Amino acid sequence: MAEAKEGELFTRSYQRSPTKLSDSIKARRRVAARFLASMSVDQLNKFPLIVKGELGAEYPYFNGWFHNGFWEKSDVSDFLSAITLWIRQAPNQLTVARDILEQEDLHYKMDDRGGIHFLVDAEFSSAVEAALSGLDRPEFTAARAALQEGLKALSPVKQSGKGLIRGVFEAVESSFLVVIGPNTANRLNKQSVDGCLKLILLDRYKEFPEAEDKVARVLETLNAWVREAHPYRHGAPFEQVHEAPIELALLSATSGMGFIRLFAGLR
Template sequence: MLNIRSPARTFFSNISVGEVDQLSATALTNTKGCRRKSRSFVMALPPVEGALFRRNYVREPVPLADSARARQRLLVFFTDFLSPDQQANFVTEVERLLGIEYPRTPGGYALHGDFWRRAGIIDVLSGITLVLRLAQSRGQLNQQRAHATARRIIAEEGLHYRIDDALGVHYLVDEEFARISETALAGLGQPRFAAASHALDEALSHLDPGRQSGKALIRGVFEAVESAFLVAINQPTVNRLNAQSIDAHLKPILMARYASYAEAQDKVDRAMEMFKAWVHSAHPFRHGAALAQIHEAPIDLAIMSATQGMAFLRYIVAAP
């Protein structure tokens, strides 16, 4: 990620995390009937270390990475590291800072299980930060253990987030990459794209710090694109994605799709040249290398390649 120090970043680096949370909450609650405007205001703020997830990232309704198992483990994490009094304080903080009504019984007792299992994922991710802040009141060691536990849950359950040293939750790469990857996964929801979906999910798991590999990311995205390509062209005798199969089988599909457009041939040719260039650039990382060589891709190069590959993946899925 580029470290661009904008005027907004300079301003927000001089105020506390609590003030950022409160300022953002005010922006969200004081614009009734103007929800779109309030979303734009919050998106203009740069991510702040230690701030709540929903304050750093308010996005369009693209599904975020989620997991029922992770939610269950976070419920246990919540009860393990917060005393009953701190759990009551958590309820207050959720309602004060997140602006939602905490689930309760008719008698007014907090239903913590309902929150962790059923609340929106943005609120759950913000809840992790609130738990970690409250955990400190039981001692620094308790907070450190809670911090390590939360990080382990996110990593082991394959969620594409990270927790910073100031206790804030962020996208593992950045918001735009998360938007692209989650949208690409959502587009592979049809059963015929199951192999492509599995390959893409496995590829993205190699962004996690514990198993980070640029080569594996590129290779997995290539596998997902190749699988979707073979499904889209529906040619039983073709089993590889290469320049020849693109020209012979995908290009005719696109020419038929754009038949009514002026200069369709030129537009399709240019698009396919970009696609073939991406295939060519990713191809070396699909193979091994001599033992004396380190055949690994720099992570920033891998993210660039994966971003391009997922764009082609979405395009191919829509091709038939």
């Protein structure tokens, strides 16, 4: 996919993406509050017409333009594009809007012209949202928190491949421990994978042809991923800091989120 232009509307950069988009009602309310505080009466009256003209989106009207209703209820892609339209009217609010996206853990970045983009790309964002959706149950609270924390390492301001891998590993380990149950193991390693997870998978897939071979290959893949990711879990003396190249970190994180989806589906 061609790189999106700076300052472009989200709906025009990613309109064909089937990706489930990251959203937050708190972020929407914060944006609405800053929008209302930063715009003049004339700008507030013109903004709905700009939204309709640029996005073709509905803008509620009840004895006057219902701005809060638009910001809180609009489609996610329209919400993101409307932020860009707002920044075009109030460029001094760019830093405020950028901070809201980051502070509310929305998985986007804002360029210097107010355009909003995925932190990585649509495919990675799809994997992230699918993994988070699988962890949206009480027993996976710790795993979800760990994944969210790891994703913060993708922030353009403090990007860290090691931080991303560390958060994903913790999320995988936490969800793994939930699946194998209490009083079995207390960490994710080859011994616990082969000794605990193997039996669960064999029982689940026993009706499939060559189930043992299929399960063995999955376990081999998981153990290889654990070996690859494990060194980044630990600290090191300052002069030996082992930061992960971001391309390798994204590969590791994508694989890890696949295992999160597997474990979430086993519950």
